[in-house]
Amino acid sequence: MRVDLHCHSTASDGTDTPAELVRNAAAAGLDVVALTDHDTTRGYGEAIAALPAGLTLVTGAELSCRIDGVSMHLLAYLFDPEEPELLAERELVRDDRVPRARGMVARLQELGVPVTWEQVARIAGDGSVGRPHVATALVELGVVASVDDAFTGDWLADGGRAYVPKHETDPFEAIRLVKGAGGVTVFAHPGASKRGRTVPESAIAEMAAAGLDGIEVDHMDHDEDTRVRLRGLAADLGLLVTGSSDYHGSRKTVALGEYTTDPEVYGEITRRATGAFPVPGTGGI
Known part of the structure; x- marks a missing residue:
């Protein structure tokens, strides 16, 4: 089973429509794909309608967060998209x-x-x-x-010459909101240092104590030493380890399924979720 738990569509900053994304995921030989657009669930309907037979869709979102001045992203899976508190926070971030x-x-x-x-x-x-x-x-x-x-200091990186901050959720509040909506949380690309400052391991430990479920380890922005370090951290903190492409279509060079999640970890994510269920494909339109 091949599982890719971090992908974007035109509902945020990907170049594939949600329908194209699921079709391309099936063509890439994936069995499970997650739609995790930034702070929005707007692509769900189109993706589900086009879902090919043999492919399962995990609904989710990538939430914009900030802790101690450091920007971070939190992947949220299988939450109730209509839960009022989490919906209101996503709209606040998106409107900014x-x-x-x-x-x-x-x-x-x-x-x-x-x-x-x-x-x-x-x-x-x-x-x-x-x-x-x-x-x-x-x-x-x-x-x-x-x-x-x-995404450098010359241009758009955090603190760069053209950087402008936006509203971002405190990650502890985001974890609480996602849990309240029946979802599962994974810290996206925590060691992506080329994007700017990273969250210290002490803060990740605090998030784990607050209910964080996992960290994304196998990612294009992590070198091998970073992956080894993060696997050790996950083991110490009792966190799940995921791998994902962070696919954005033609906007990035990474391919669907280039990095994947262990099927047993995927199974544990689905067992922990109560807000929504994975959607099996029935042939699409």
Whole structure:
């Protein structure tokens, strides 16, 4: 069984529609794929309607959080998407994305970059606008060679020249909200140091004590030494270990299923969840 528990669609900052994502996941030989768009569940309906036979969909989201000034992402799986408290928090984060993106455009213009809000809005389409859309605009303009190259101190990385903060949830509150909605929580790419400052292990231990279920270890932004360290940390803290592609379509080079989660860990995630159930494919449309 091949399980990929971290993928994005055009509902946030991926380039595949939710329908294309599940079809491509089936074509890539996956048995289970998770839809984890940033702070939104808007892609669920389209993905479920198109779900091919033989592929199971795990519904989820990647929640924007911040602790002690460090930005982090929390993967939430199989929660009730209509639970009022968690829904209200997701909407608060999502609603702050547009003014934040406009602010980054303004800062880039001050730096002499001829980017426009209209360009960024076109790239984002119907998705929840975010830094990857601004980064794509920089690629289109020839300012940087790739989206990853935009996430530096010169441009959009945390604290970078064009960086603008947004509302982000305290991770302890996010864990509480997801648990209250029947979901399971996994800290996404905790060792991705090239993105900026990382959360210290002491804080991860505190999150584990507060109910964090797991950490994402096998990820394109973790080198082998980081993976070994994180596996040891997970063992010490009694956390589940996941692996995922963090697929964004053509916006990143990683392929669907390039990193996967052990089927036994996937099974444990489904056993812990009470807010929703994995959706088996019946052929799609």
